[in-house]
Amino acid sequence: MIVVTGATGNVGRALVARLVADGRAVRALTRAPETAGLPDKAEVVRFRPDDPAPLLAGATKLFLYVQGAGGRLPELLAAARTAGVRHVVLLSSGIVREGADETHPIHVMHATAERQIRDSGLAWTFLRPNAFATNALQWAPQIRTGDTVRGVFAGMLTAPIHEDDIAAVAERALLDDGHEGAAHRLTGPAATTNTDQIAAIGRAVGRGLTFVEVPPEEAGPLFPGTPPEFLQGLLKNFAATVGVAPEITTTVEEITGRPARTFARWAADHAADFRP
Incomplete structure (x- = not known):
């Protein structure tokens, strides 16, 4: 089971569609399941940041969108680890790079999320689109x-x-070997x-x-x-x-072949x- 947070966002929606089309079991988390409009084969579940454990039951992989964590990323990561999640793919930001202004609020938000994921003990892949x-x-x-x-x-x-190119890279990072510990600039x-x-x-x-x-x-x-x-x-x-x-990177083509x-x-x- 792959859990996708931020499932009605631009990247999350595209990723859910890709995973479902590939026959994968997907649990799509959203604050409004009744209006999500996601593929029928996806398990669409209301996101409850105050009770993350049931959302992650049976999951082995997690696609994470920082804003989709409801401000409770450490709790979500702890629940993921307890549930048996092995690998987290984070939609981070290209602003996280060597020489960046580390006081910039967008940098702070994403760099903090990356650090919390590293500290969680879970395997990780960071996607850093510009x-x-x-x-x-x-x-x-x-x-x-x-x-x-x-x-x-x-x-x-x-x-x-x-956004679908980001989703395509996320799909490969979730499904293929060799992406753990990588930070892909897109x-x-x-x-x-x-x-x-x-x-x-x-x-x-x-x-x-x-x-x-x-x-x-x-x-x-x-x-x-x-x-x-x-x-x-x-x-x-x-x-x-x-x-x-x-x-300008060629990462999309290198990972997806397109x-x-x-x-x-x-x-x-x-x-x-x-x-x-």
Whole structure:
């Protein structure tokens, strides 16, 4: 049995679909099973962070999403070990790297999770993706209602990765030997700017879209629900990418045997998300 936390998130949903298609027994944890919309063959269970033991009964492997642990990661890991889980695959972050700003809140969150997993005594694999292509969904409300997209740092350079490529690597890490103790850095195949991404989405939906840069000090309304300390960290990260070539890895192809998908492919896959 493989337990997947954050099962209705972008990566978790894709991973559940892959594992079910491969005939694996999957227990998908979500806070709202009644609206999860996950494959019928998955065992969809309500996530209760205050009582993790029943969620892990019979499991041998665990896919872990930090925010999906409900703020009780040590308790979840202890329950996993007691239940007989042997291997944890963590969706961490590319911000965890040598020379990183260790005070950055996103770094703190993921580096802390990695340390707690190492200390748990469980075998582990860390997935450290950089920019997610799904971050472009932040522009969907604007694109549904007009052809102008307001955002920060038109020239920031990233190599955004398709969520299903992350899920494909997670699947192999869970099912194949040789991944224990590895920290896999994951990126898309090519650098794109925000302007490039808006153009690609425009092509996917058959419209001409324009990106208009907003000063970072006016960016708050563009990131609703983002805590101020996280927003400042994000903006600092974004600013540091302008005109700087991003890290690009071939890890997706090395592990899955298939090249990472381009942002244009991601935009085509998600065109419906940007249409009215």
